[in-house]
Amino acid sequence: MSQHKIIAAIHDLSGYGRCSLSVILPVISAMGIQVCPVPTAVMSTHTGGFTDIAMEDLTDHISACYNHYEKLHLKFDAIYSGFLSSPKQVDCCLEFLHGNPDSLKVVDPVMGDNGKPYSTYTPELIRRMKELVDAADVITPNLTETCMLLGEECPPVMSVAQARSWLARLSDKPGIVVIKGVPLIDDDGQKLSNVGFDRESGSFWRIDWDHIPVHYPGTGDIFTSVLTASLLKGESLPIALNRATTFTEIAVKTTYSYGTEPRLGVLFEDCLSWLMTNTVLCDYRKL
Numbered sequence: 344m345s346q347h348k349i350i351a352a353i354h355d356l357s358g359y360g361r362c363s364l365s366v367i368l369p370v371i372s373a374m375g376i377q378v379c380p381v382p383t384a385v386m387s388t389h390t391g392g393f394t395d396i397a398m399e400d401l402t403d404h405i406s407a408c409y410n411h412y413e414k415l416h417l418k419f420d421a422i423y424s425g426f427l428s429s430p431k432q433v434d435c436c437l438e439f440l441h442g443n444p445d446s447l448k449v450v451d452p453v454m455g456d457n458g459k460p461y462s463t464y465t466p467e468l469i470r471r472m473k474e475l476v477d478a479a480d481v482i483t484p485n486l487t488e489t490c491m492l493l494g495e496e497c498p499p500v501m502s503v504a505q506a507r508s509w510l511a512r513l514s515d516k517p518g519i520v521v522i523k524g525v526p527l528i529d530d531d532g533q534k535l536s537n538v539g540f541d542r543e544s545g546s547f548w549r550i551d552w553d554h555i556p557v558h559y560p561g562t563g564d565i566f567t568s569v570l571t572a573s574l575l576k577g578e579s580l581p582i583a584l585n586r587a588t589t590f591t592e593i594a595v596k597t598t599y600s601y602g603t604e605p606r607l608g609v610l611f612e613d614c615l616s617w618l619m620t621n622t623v624l625c626d627y628r629k630l
Contacts, residue, residue, distance in 0.1 A: 347375075347376075347377060348375075348376045348377065348420040348421070348575050348576070349376070349377040349378075349419055349420055349421075350371060350376055350377070350378050350379065350420065350421040350422070350423055350571065350572075350575065351379045351381055351412075351419040351421070351422050351423070351439060351443075352364060352367050352368070352371070352378050352379065352380050352381065352423050352424075352425075353381045353383060353405065353422070353423065353424040353425070353435070353436055353439060354367060354380070354381075354382070354383060354423075354424070354425040354426065354564070355382060355383045355384040355385070355386060355425075355426060355428075356380070356382045356384070356385050356386070357386045357387075357388055357389040358385075358386065358387050358388065359387065359388045359389075359393075359607075360388045360389040360392075360393065360560060360561070360606060360608055361561045361607060361608025361609060361611065362389045362391075362560045362561030362564055362608055363389070363425060363426065363561070363564055364380050364382060365561075366561045366564050366565050366568065366608070366611060367380075367423075367564055367568045368380060369611075369612070369615065370565055370568040370569060370572075370611065370615070370618065371568050371571070373615045373618045373619055374569070374572040374573070374576070374618055374619075375572075375576075376420075376572050376576070379419065381405055381408050381409075381439070382401050382404065383400075383402065383405060383426075383427065383428065383432055383435075384398055384399060384401050384402075384428065385398070385399045385401060386398045386399075389560050389561075389606075391560045391606055392560075392605070392606030393606065400428070402429060402431050402432055402435065405432065405435035405436075405439075406435050409435070409438050409439055409442065413442065418445070418446070419439075419443050419446050420446055420447065420575060421446050421447040421448070421449060421571060421575050422436075422439050422440055422443055422446050422448050422449065423449040423450075423451070423567070423568075423571050424436045424439075424449070424450050424451065425451045425453050425564060425567070426453035427453075427468075427472070427475075428463055429468065430468055430471045433471040433472065433474065433475050436450075436475055437474070437475060437478060440475075440478050440479070441478070447480055447481065447571070447574060447575055448478065448479045448480045448481070449479065449480065449481045449482075449483070449567065449570075449571045449574075450475050450476055450478075450479035450481070450482050450483075450517075451482070451483045451484075451563065451564070451567045452472050452475070452476055452482060452483075452484050452488050452492065453488070454468075454469060454472060454484075454487075454488045454491055455487045455488055455491060456485060456487050456488075456558075457487060458487055458490075459487065460487075460491060469491060472492075473492060476492060476513075476516070476517065477515075477516040477517075478516070479516070479517045480517055480518050480519065481517060481518070481519040481520075481521070481570075481571070481574065482513065482517045482519075482520055482521070483521045483522075483523060483563075483566070483567045483570065484513075484522060484523070485522070485523045485563065486522060486523070486524055486525055486526075489509060489513065489522050492513060493509060493512055493513065495509075499526065500526045500527065500528045501525055501526060501527055501528060502527070502528050503527060503528075503529065503630060506525055506527060506536075506547075506549075506630060507540070507547050507630060509522065510522060510539070510540035510547060510630075511540060513540075514540055514542045517542075518541070518542045518543055519539065519540070519541055519542070519574070519580055520539065520540045520542075521537060521538070521539040521540075521570065522537070522538050522539075523537050523563060523566060524536075524537070525537070525538050530551065533553065533554055534552060534553060534554055535551070535552060535554050536549045536550065536551045536552070537549070537550055537552070537566075537584060537587075537588050538630050539580050539581070539584045539630075540630075541580045546580070546581075546629070547630035548580060548581045548584055548627050548628070548629060548630055549627065549628060549629070549630040550581075550584055550585050550588045550589075550626055550627045550628070552588050552589075552591075552592045553592065553596070555595050555596065555599050557595075557599060557605050558605060559595060559605050559608055559609045560605075560606065560608050561609060561611075562591055562594070562595060562608075562609060565587075565590070565591050565594060565609070565611060566587045566588070566590075566591045567587070568587075569583075569586055569587035569590050569591070569618065570583050570584065570586075570587040573586050573587065581627040582624055582627070584627060585624040585625070585626050585627045586622075586624055589624065589626065590614065590617060590618060593614050593617060594609040594610065594611040594613075594614045595609055597609070597610050597613055597614055598610045
């Protein structure tokens with residue numbers, strides 16, 4: 344039997360703009376893991392900064408894929424989901440998670456940013472996303488999504504104690520929690536932190552990164568893709584957190600240097616070779 348790993352990635356596919364499956368496929372593949380895309384929708388572009396988008400909803404296709412894979416007796420080493428547009432899509436993801444009990448279950452609960460939920464996220468869809476989070480092994484919300492999951496207001500800065508408390512609260516069901524883009528009070532204002540908690544070991548971790556004053560779509564997808572692949576390859580949480588943060592930061596800084604239009608996403612193609620070097624990392628520290 345082949346020892347090569349395979350991940351089912353349940354995300355939308357945007358043709359232009361570098362996000363979701365268009366970055367997930369090459370990033371995870373560069374790390375030596377096969378990706379089986381399960382598209383939730385196909386769009387001409389992503390929705391951040393483009394109008395008159397051509398879109399085809401593929402909700403029914405998700406379950407059709409699952410049924411076919413069951414007939415093939417295909418089991419995945421990891422299930423990785425992202426933005427979902429309806430409660431029915433949550434049901435489809437749960438079908439994949441429950442049908443692959445031995446897989447690493449990664450949920451990136453894409454629901455909002457900058458302190459606000461996305462316009463498509465109704466209270467019902469938020470409630471259902473919480474149900475999906477409870478079925479996961481690993482979750483990677485940003486600070487806004489963390490507040491939505493916990494029912495908290497989004498703070499301008501956080502203390503280390505508050506970050507640890509929120510990580511622990513989110514880990515009631517998932518074993519590993521990572522919060523992206525946390526403004527810790529002990530930072531100098533020029534940095535943000537990605538923080539993580541491994542419930543099994545009881546260890547809290549952080550890695551700081553330079554804040555670049557531009558918003559690029561797809562960076563969350565890139566981060567969680569690298570984190571997922573690293574964990575699936577057996578790396579520890581701090582190493583995986585370090586690898587995902589560093590690669591995302593390299594891609595962002597590379598893009599920023601060229602001054603390209605932000606809505607086009609990051610020039611990650613120029614940086615993929617870094618992922619193939621298996622660089623030993625030690626920039627993480629205890630939170």
